[in-house]
Amino acid sequence: PIRRAWWKESCVYQIYPASFKDSNGDGWGDIPGIISKLDYVNSLGVDIVWLCPILKSPQVDMGYDISDYKDIDPLYGTMADHDALIKGLHDRGMKYILDLVVNHTSDQHEWFQESRSSKENPFRDWYIWRPARYDENGTRQPPNNWESAFSGSAWEWDQSTQEYYLHIFAKEQPDLNWENPKVVAAVHDIIRFWLDRGVDGFRMDVINIISKAPGLPDAKTTKPGFLQSPVEHIVCGPKLHDYLQAIGKILCEYDAFSVGEAPGVHDGNEILKIVGHDRGELSMAFNFAIVDIDHGPEGRWSPKPFRIKLLKEIINKWQTFMLENVGWNALYMENHDQSRTVSRYCSDDLKYRTISAKMLAGHLGFQSGTLFIFQGQEWAQVNVPRDWPMEKYKDIEVLNHWTTILRDHPNNAELQDRTKRQYWLVGRDNGRTPVQWNGTDKYAGFTTENPHKVPWMDIHPDYTEWNVDNAVNDTKSAFHYWKSVLALRKEEKDVFVYGNFEMVDFDHEDVIAYVRTADNGRKAFIVTNFVSKVFWWAVSKAHESLLFDGKLKMSDHVIERLRNYNGANEVKFADGLH
Ligand code: ISL
Numbered sequence: 001p002i003r004r005a006w007w008k009e010s011c012v013y014q015i016y017p018a019s020f021k022d023s024n025g026d027g028w029g030d031i032p033g034i035i036s037k038l039d040y041v042n043s044l045g046v047d048i049v050w051l052c053p054i055l056k057s058p059q060v061d062m063g064y065d066i067s068d069y070k071d072i073d074p075l076y077g078t079m080a081d082h083d084a085l086i087k088g089l090h091d092r093g094m095k096y097i098l099d100l101v102v103n104h105t106s107d108q109h110e111w112f113q114e115s116r117s118s119k120e121n122p123f124r125d126w127y128i129w130r131p132a133r134y135d136e137n138g139t140r141q142p143p144n145n146w147e148s149a150f151s152g153s154a155w156e157w158d159q160s161t162q163e164y165y166l167h168i169f170a171k172e173q174p175d176l177n178w179e180n181p182k183v184v185a186a187v188h189d190i191i192r193f194w195l196d197r198g199v200d201g202f203r204m205d206v207i208n209i210i211s212k213a214p215g216l217p218d219a220k221t222t223k224p225g226f227l228q229s230p231v232e233h234i235v236c237g238p239k240l241h242d243y244l245q246a247i248g249k250i251l252c253e254y255d256a257f258s259v260g261e262a263p264g265v266h267d268g269n270e271i272l273k274i275v276g277h278d279r280g281e282l283s284m285a286f287n288f289a290i291v292d293i294d295h296g297p298e299g300r301w302s303p304k305p306f307r308i309k310l311l312k313e314i315i316n317k318w319q320t321f322m323l324e325n326v327g328w329n330a331l332y333m334e335n336h337d338q339s340r341t342v343s344r345y346c347s348d349d350l351k352y353r354t355i356s357a358k359m360l361a362g363h364l365g366f367q368s369g370t371l372f373i374f375q376g377q378e379w380a381q382v383n384v385p386r387d388w389p390m391e392k393y394k395d396i397e398v399l400n401h402w403t404t405i406l407r408d409h410p411n412n413a414e415l416q417d418r419t420k421r422q423y424w425l426v427g428r429d430n431g432r433t434p435v436q437w438n439g440t441d442k443y444a445g446f447t448t449e450n451p452h453k454v455p456w457m458d459i460h461p462d463y464t465e466w467n468v469d470n471a472v473n474d475t476k477s478a479f480h481y482w483k484s485v486l487a488l489r490k491e492e493k494d495v496f497v498y499g500n501f502e503m504v505d506f507d508h509e510d511v512i513a514y515v516r517t518a519d520n521g522r523k524a525f526i527v528t529n530f531v532s533k534v535f536w537w538a539v540s541k542a543h544e545s546l547l548f549d550g551k552l553k554m555s556d557h558v559i560e561r562l563r564n565y566n567g568a569n570e571v572k573f574a575d576g577l578h
Pocket of ligand 1: 061064065101149169205206261263300336337397428
């Protein structure tokens with residue numbers, strides 16, 4: 001049997017603070033705004049709330065560029081607001097996790113200011129500095145060919161000290177040098193500081209890239225041009241597990257929650273080294289298998305059609321792998337770096353929007369792992385409008401990329417259109433539009449009507465129909481469906497949290513079906529139809545008994561569908577998408 005743990009039985013709700021709720025009319029969400037909505041969050045039935053970064057930051061990458069790890073950014077409020085938030089959550093029986101961003105800091109952090117001030121400064125080797133290379137023409141070149149995740153070289157030349165520093169993300173996000181024990185100690189100090197203030201754990205930003213390959217070798221060429229993805233030389237580097245075990249010790253002292261973000265890893269064994277029960281590292285990790293499913297050979301902006309069959313393979317792999325090897329999954333399909341699942345994997349056509357959202361809730365919500373829900377996901381938020389002009393996009397990743405497209409392909413309209421379609425389909429802005437609280441206020445209740453300030457990002461114009469108020473008042477909404485999924489997970493935790501996983505009818509192209517079985521034999525059978533067509537699905541003899549032997553208990557919507565059972569060996573999908 002699987003070892004039990006409170007964090008396995010928990011559901012996490014992720015808040016994107018800038019877009020959640022603005023309390024002071026400056027057009028930017030804030031902590032008092034979040035506090036005012038805690039009853040709503042609690043009503044969904046979640047156990048833990050994760051906030052994207054609210055620490056002091058110049059906001060070059062929406063707070064993932066921290067300039068002071070021990071203070072709250074004034075845009076979001078004060079330390080006192082933050083204490084009140086923690087109290088408000090704890091009073092309601094919820095826990096709170098902070099976003100820990102320690103692969104890099106902001107270039108405005110005093111550590112970096114010191115570091116860049118001279119080669120002799122004691123902070124110099126807190127970051128990764130290297131001399132230039134010179135080509136045969138004597139032209140200065142960066143130390144290697146690594147490409148930044150946000151376009152361009154991952155190296156920035158520093159004129160005054162005549163060296164380059166490494167930045168895997170924006171040039172305003174210099175990477176910390178974890179080889180320096182002082183950096184490690186400083187991070188431990190930050191972790192303790194927040195745990196002592198009442199934080200219950202952390203989501204750790206790109207934590208699997210903190211140990212870089214010795215010598216920082218050139219990346220292999222996988223696409224045209226000089227710059228190449230450094231993934232092979234930064235992901236799960238040689239010292240990663242030493243670093244994580246040291247952090248794990250602290251987390252263990254506090255019985256803290258931890259989820260590490262782990263992009264670029266495809267090998268289950270690599271993730272297992274981070275989350276394996278006896279490793280003493282992290283509780284769980286976000287692997288990117290699902291969210292990268294439609295990224296082509298050159299990454300996010302090169303299209304690749306979404307295939308349900310591939311999704312099935314991924315789910316089957318990670319579900320069985322973690323259960324067999326005693327690790328743990330973080331279940332997620334949306335977050336602030338991803339587009340909306342209804343638009344991306346199903347259909348945001350009015351006819352299908354709610355049912356798609358519910359289908360996805362059932363599909364994800366009953367798998368094995370700790371469940372993460374991103375704000376808006378619970379009321380079927382969809383991608384930004386297809387006709388949004390580029391001016392409305394705010395994300396540095398999209399904007400930097402668009403600049404390179406205009407520079408390198410100014411006359412290639414076809415490529416530009418294709419790229420814009422990718423921004424709409426998978427771009428990060430899709431997850432960042434402000435929450436639509438109601439359909440009546442000018443700014444959907446996200447911010448007060450202030451003639452001088454508009455929301456930092458446009459509200460989706462569909463807010464008059466699609467908003468939290470409507471979702472809460474309509475018992476047939478995605479919100480209520482999610483709520484029942486969460487309640488059922490709790491009620492039947494032997495099945496849904498600790499149960500076994502078996503995929504059914506693996507070869508079927510459209511249906512994703514699986515069985516969860518508790519130690520005592522109690523079972524649940526989850527059947528989801530990903531396509532917008534009605535059809536009959538034959539259940540194999542082996543699974544026939546699962547459906548109607550009285551052991552199956554699911555939420556209303558699913559049971560409704562079961563009533564269509566025609567007595568034969570089949571289930572009818574009366575609603576098309578479900
Ligand atoms: O969205 C991506 C780029 O295509 C991902 O690769 C993303 O950059 C990666 O998941 C890391 O994300 C995290 O760290 C970034 C920050 O911009 C993201 O918001 C954060 O979730 C840098 O701190």
